[in-house]
Amino acid sequence: MPHDHHDHLSPSGHPYRPDNDEALSYWQTMEIAVRELLVENGITTLAEINEQIEAMDRRSPADGAKVVARAWVDPAFKARLLADGSAAMKELGFEPDFMKLVVVENTDEVHNVVVCTLCSCYPRNLLGLPPDWYKTRAYRSRTVKEPRTVLSEFGLELAHDLRVQVHDSTADMRYLVLPRRPDGTEGWPEEKLAQIVTRDCMIGVAVPNPA
Amino acid sequence: MSNAREAGRRWHDMGGKDAEAIAHGEHDFALWEKRVDALLRIATARGFFTVDGLRRVLEDMGEDTFETMTYYERWIASVTENLIEAGVISVDELNARMTEVEARGPTYGDAQGAGE
CATH class of the missing domain: 3.90.330.10 (Nitrile hydratase alpha /Thiocyanate hydrolase gamma)
Structure with a gap:
C-alpha cells in the first residue's frame, strides 16, 4: 500500500466516499479496468464520465x-x-x-x-x-x-x-x-x-x- | 397462457408469473454503479452497441445471475462483453488491467484509479 489509508484520504487528497471503503469486488475491478481502457484508448475521457454522472445526479x-x-x-x-x-x-x-x-x-x-x-x-x-x-x-x-x-x-x-x-x-x-x-x-x-x-x-x- | 407461449418463454420474460410480495427496499447508488451506468450511456452513444445488445447478454447470462449478482454487477458484465464483441477492448488487455487494478489495494477507493 503506497499510501496510508488510516487518514481516510484518497490519493487525490479527497476523503473517501463511504461506498469506496468496502472490499474491492471482482465486478468493481472490471468496471475500473474497462473505464481506464476506454479512456486510454481515446474513446472517452474522465471528464465525460463525470459529466454523465453529474447529469444522472441532476x-x-x-x-x-x-x-x-x-x-x-x-x-x-x-x-x-x-x-x-x-x-x-x-x-x-x-x-x-x-x-x-x-x-x-x-x-x-x-x-x-x-x-x-x-x-x-x-x-x-x-x-x-x-x-x-x-x-x-x-x-x-x-x-x-x-x-x-x-x-x-x-x-x-x-x-x-x-x-x-x-x-x-x-x-x-x-x-x-x-x-x-x-x-x-x-x-x-x-x-x-x-x-x-x-x-x-x-x-x-x-x-x-x-x- | 397457452402451452406454446410457455414453451418459447425465457426466464427474463417474467410478466404474469407468481412471485412474492413487493419488497420496498431502496438504496442510493454507489459511485462505481453510477460509473457503470455512465459507461453504458457513452458506449451506446458511440454506437458500439445498443440497449438491445445490453439486454441480450443480460438474458443469456441466465436466471441464476438475476439472483446471485446485483443489478450493476450484471450490467458491467454485459457492457464488457459487448465492448469485447465490438472490438473496442480485447480480452487480453482486460485481463492484464484487472490484475493490475486488483494489486492496487483491498478497497474500491484504493483501486479506483484517477476517476475523481
Missing part, C-alpha cells in the same frame, strides 16, 4: 413533477404532452434522448400503472434512476397479473369501478403516468402543485396527496 422526480404540474395548469400543454411526450418534455428543457415518452392520463374512470416485465425500462430522463423495487422479480411478474393487489401493497386501494391499465415499457418506449389533479388544489400555483407529485405517482403506484 435528474430526479422533480423534473417529471414539473411536467405534470404544467399539464395540470395548461390544457394546451397537456394536449401536446399526451400527443407527443418526447416533444413536450423538450419544451420544458428536458432531453428525451432516444426515449419515446408516452404519457398516460389518470381520470375518474382509469388508473394507469407502469412496469417493465422484461427488464427495467423506466422514464429515467424525467424521474432519474429507477428504485430497486421496480427492478424486482415480484414487481415485474405480478403487476400485469394482479395490479390491484400489487397497488394495495403500496398502500393504494382503488375504487372497484376504477379501471386499471397496466403499461409494459420497452427499451425504446417509456411510460409516464399523468396523475389526476386532486380535488382541493384549485388555484394552487404550479410550483406548489409540483410538490405533491411524487415519483410513485408518476409510476402509478401512488396518487398525489394534497394534505
Whole structure:
C-alpha cells in the first residue's frame, strides 16, 4: 500500500466516499479496468464520465413533477404532452434522448400503472434512476397479473369501478403516468402543485396527496 | 397462457408469473454503479452497441445471475462483453488491467484509479 489509508484520504487528497471503503469486488475491478481502457484508448475521457454522472445526479422526480404540474395548469400543454411526450418534455428543457415518452392520463374512470416485465425500462430522463423495487422479480411478474393487489401493497386501494391499465415499457418506449389533479388544489400555483407529485405517482403506484 | 407461449418463454420474460410480495427496499447508488451506468450511456452513444445488445447478454447470462449478482454487477458484465464483441477492448488487455487494478489495494477507493 503506497499510501496510508488510516487518514481516510484518497490519493487525490479527497476523503473517501463511504461506498469506496468496502472490499474491492471482482465486478468493481472490471468496471475500473474497462473505464481506464476506454479512456486510454481515446474513446472517452474522465471528464465525460463525470459529466454523465453529474447529469444522472441532476435528474430526479422533480423534473417529471414539473411536467405534470404544467399539464395540470395548461390544457394546451397537456394536449401536446399526451400527443407527443418526447416533444413536450423538450419544451420544458428536458432531453428525451432516444426515449419515446408516452404519457398516460389518470381520470375518474382509469388508473394507469407502469412496469417493465422484461427488464427495467423506466422514464429515467424525467424521474432519474429507477428504485430497486421496480427492478424486482415480484414487481415485474405480478403487476400485469394482479395490479390491484400489487397497488394495495403500496398502500393504494382503488375504487372497484376504477379501471386499471397496466403499461409494459420497452427499451425504446417509456411510460409516464399523468396523475389526476386532486380535488382541493384549485388555484394552487404550479410550483406548489409540483410538490405533491411524487415519483410513485408518476409510476402509478401512488396518487398525489394534497394534505 | 397457452402451452406454446410457455414453451418459447425465457426466464427474463417474467410478466404474469407468481412471485412474492413487493419488497420496498431502496438504496442510493454507489459511485462505481453510477460509473457503470455512465459507461453504458457513452458506449451506446458511440454506437458500439445498443440497449438491445445490453439486454441480450443480460438474458443469456441466465436466471441464476438475476439472483446471485446485483443489478450493476450484471450490467458491467454485459457492457464488457459487448465492448469485447465490438472490438473496442480485447480480452487480453482486460485481463492484464484487472490484475493490475486488483494489486492496487483491498478497497474500491484504493483501486479506483484517477476517476475523481
